[in-house]
Amino acid sequence: MKRVKRLLVILLTGVLLFSMSTFAYAKSMNLEAVIAEEKLQKAYENVNNYAYANGVPLDLSLDTFIEEFKASHATDITEYENTYYRILTARQTAILPNSSGGGKWYYNTGTALPRSANYSKYKLLDSVKKGDIIYESKGGFGITGHTAIVEGKYYSSTYQQYYIRVVEAITDGVVRSVLDDTRVDEKDTVVLRVKGATDTIIANAVNFCVGQLGKGYMIDFQKNxxxxxxxxxxxxxxxxxxxxxxxxxxxxxxxxxxxxxxxDINNSSKVSNVPFK
Structure with a gap:
């Protein structure tokens, strides 16, 4: 009997110690989660303050900030925060000028070619197709680089020439613009083609972007x-x-x-470079 009692005491002691250890571990994990949440919230506030101080039109929710952190599988919150600074800092050196403020002529041109476009240097007119994505490493407002989608090739009776029209979101909002050799050189442009995109897919993708014409410009990092x-x-x-x-x-x-x-788009395995030089 004494031996049984002794075994029960040992067993109960083990259970108690295990329970205490489990509780301590859970409490520790919960504390770590709270600390991580507080750090994420502080990082989120820092990013918003940075954007505000530098005049970047950012509308970033806390939920999106946390969701993107989890999706990135990042382990260092400070490095994750720094990622936003690297993205937003592009605004300082590669801003897309507002066309109403004396910007480049090829922005926000509407459906009419405002002046003769330059196609004397590259083979853009022969190479670029509807649905291609234009990536500009020297373009962008708020986000490093800039992209636009090719609406198609059009003819200007005024200037008796074909030209390439794109749809893009710039500080003026979602607008139509022009791609020519001059823009290629000034913005360090590459042309990307979406792999496996049929004519129907391309037409629908372009129509979606055309359907957004006139809407505003805002960085929010959401995937709308x-x-x-x-x-x-x-x-x-x-x-x-x-x-x-x-x-x-x-x-x-x-x-x-x-x-x-x-x-992200330029580095995607779903696109390939289109030679035009």
């Missing part, structure tokens, strides 16, 4: 795909156009950034 979205940033609009047709042109893995950045 709805046609009723009130505002867009450049790469989000182009990505949504194809995403709604079943093709996700966002990159995955190591080089993925918060939201849908132009670099």
């Amino acid at each position: 795909t709805s046609a009723s979205e009130p505002d867009w940033y450049c790469s989000e609009l182009n990505w949504a156009g194809y995403y709604n047709q079943g093709i996700d042109i966002e990159t995955t893995g190591l080089y993925n950034e918060p939201g849908i950045t132009p670099r």
Whole structure:
């Protein structure tokens, strides 16, 4: 009997110690989660303050900030925060000028060619097709680089020439613009073609972007795909156009950034470079 009692005491002691250890571990994990949440919230506030101080039109929710952190599989909150600074800092050196403020002529041109376009240097007119994505490493407002989607090739009776028209989200909002050799040189442009996109997919992707003309420009890092979205940033609009047709042109893995950045599209395995030089 004494031996049984002794075994019961040992067993109960073990259970008690295990329970205490489990409780301590759970409490520790819960504390770590609280600390991580507080750090994420502080990082979110820092990013918003930085955007405000530098005049970047950012509308970033805390939920989106946390969701993107989890999706990125990042382990260092400080490094994740720094990712936003690297993206937003582009605004300092590669801002897309507002066309109403004396910007480049090829922005926000509408459906009429405002002046003769330059196609003397490259083979853009022969190489670029409807639905191609234009990536500009020296373009962008708020997000490093810039993207636009090719609406098609059009003819100007005024200047007796064909020209390439694109749809893009810039500070003026979602507008029509022109791509020519001059813009290629000034913005360090490459042309990307979406792999496996049929004529129907391309037409629908372009029509989606055309349907957003006139809407506002805003960076929010959300991955919006709805046609009723009130505002867009450049790469989000182009990505949504194809995403709604079943093709996700966002990159995955190591080089993925918060939201849908132009670099995400440029680095995607779903696009290929179109030679035109």
